[in-house]
Amino acid sequence: MSVVSDDPFGKPPCRGCSSYLTEPYIKCAECGPSSVLLCLQCFTRGFEYKKHQSDHKYEIMTSDFPVLEPGWTAQEEMALLEAVMDCGFGNWHDVAYQMRTKTKEECESHYMKNFINNPLFSSTLLGLRKTKDSHFADGAIPFRSSDDPPRPTFDSMLSRDMAGYMPARADFMEEFDNYAEWDLKDIDFVDDDSDILRALKLAVVDIYHSRLKERQRRKKWVNLLERCYPKEVQELYDIMRRFARVVGPVEHDKFIESHALEFELRREIRRLQEYRKAGIKSFCSAKVYERVKRMREDERRKRTMLCDVLQYIQDGKACQQWLTTGRRSAPPLNLTGLPGTEKLNEREKELCQVVRLVPGAYLEYKQALLSECKRQGGLRLAQARALIKIDVNKTRKIYDFLIKEGSITKA
Missing domain, CATH: 1.10.287 (Helix Hairpins)
Known part of the structure; x- marks a missing residue:
């Protein structure tokens, strides 16, 4: 059974008491493939587990010994490398604070001496780099310096992917000078800025505008490369x-x-x-000819569309109205079943049918106009339009109808 541990250092817990192992601890040298690890207390009690016996050979696991130089144990070497990885190279104050056993001067000198300027490590890294370069050279495409370098074929998917160009959008995945906006993210114009500070901020904005112009110029040039020919x-x-x-x-x-x-x-x-066939002998006359030709074609197209519509209309009166006005008026509104119809007289019903206004809305507009007229002692058409937010022609018809009926008076 494999043991899974939550220990941040990756060591499994003690097999006997399940506590986290602290150095030094005991490792069985005979049990395998999964090793049996025991703390010192379980080892002294002679803990046994399945095939593991208390008389097996064992190893004492500890990192309390020097590796590179005296005064630095193996555990401190690992802690130093981990601190540099967490805090970053050069932040020796934070590195020393995380280690807690060495000062920042000791951390810097030890790291520079043994990991940066150490000829053993530098030669090892150089050998690894040469091995990697030779492996890459074996799989690379060979070419001589006098030849053109190998490149993907024109207009291939590989060439577009390498350039980061999306032809469907006519744009790139990343803009030219993609981080130009970063210089403006912290700029804020306030009233108490000095003249020099304000001039500096304006200069930064001008620089950003020049970057945008260069970005647009490059996009325009790329779009020119996308050829657009006639059909x-x-x-x-x-x-x-x-x-x-x-x-x-x-x-x-x-x-x-x-x-x-x-x-x-x-x-x-x-x-x-x-x-020449039309008798034109100058370019000025040719411009007039082209303009008249376009007007004639537009008129012919409109007539064709009108004839196509009228051939499906059987009503002669409607056809005549199409020819005179160009469109048909909307039919009267059917008030059957609409709420509020029973509250209207015959003349109001006829108005709602012609204006195509539901009875409920008409009654609300009528009540609003009557109240405003009673409050002001009269009502003008402009006031009625400001009071009723509907079509101005419908407002005029309702206003004229109420004036004619005597429900409201003019101001």
């Missing part, structure tokens, strides 16, 4: 892209650009032939 040339570009690795990037770009230039020339020739 005919784009289809050819997509088909020929698979052959780019065969002919090379320069020849491939020349091939595509030449076809794009040919397409532009053919389109320009067709446009000039159209001008």
Whole structure:
């Protein structure tokens, strides 16, 4: 059975009393593969467990002995390395505070002497680095200094991943000068700033703006590299892209650009032939011709859309209204079953149907207008519009209706 420990140093507890082991402690030299560890108290009592017998050979586990130099035990060496890892190299005051057995001068001198300037450790690290470099060189792609370095193919997924570019978003995973905003996070303009301090803060803001301009300039340049051709040339570009690795990037770009230039020339020739056929002899007349042509095409498109709509309308009156006004008026509102309809007279019902206003809302608006008119001794249309927050045309119709009925008076 394996023993799991919560000890921060990773040692399992004592097999006899389950207490945390403190040095020195006893390790059985015959039991395996999992070693039997005992504290001194359990060892003196002759504790036995399964195959472990009290007469087995044993080892005394302790780190209270010097390793690199006298005065520094193995336990203190491990504590020093752990303190440097926790506090950081150079923070000797914190390192000494964590160790509690050595001063900061002793910690610094011992670490620099035995771990930084020690020729044994430096030669060992150098050998490990050479071994790593040789292992990397065996698996690397060989190339001579006179050749171009190996690179991924143009427009491949590997090339985009290496550059951190996302073509779907036309943006990079990380911005150029990605930490430019850090210089502004602690800047705060207050009223009691001196002139020099305020000028310094403004200078930092100007520097940040220049960084943003450079970032935008680089993005614009990258977007230019994302070629956008006309439809005919784009289809050819997509088909020929698979052959780019065969002919090379320069020849491939020349091939595509030449076809794009040919397409532009053919389109320009067709446009000039159209001008000549229409009797145009100057570029000023050509501009007027293009503007009139666009207006004529827009008018033709509107007529086509209107004819498509009217061919499905069977009502002749509605068709005539479409031709005169361009749209149909909304049908009257059906008041059947709406709450508050029984409180309206015939003229109010007709108003709600035409204005398309539910009876409950009309009664609320009417009560608000009557109360305001009674309070002020009269009511103007502007006051009614400020009181009722609905369409101004509906407010005018309700206002005129109540004036006609005598419910309210003008101011």
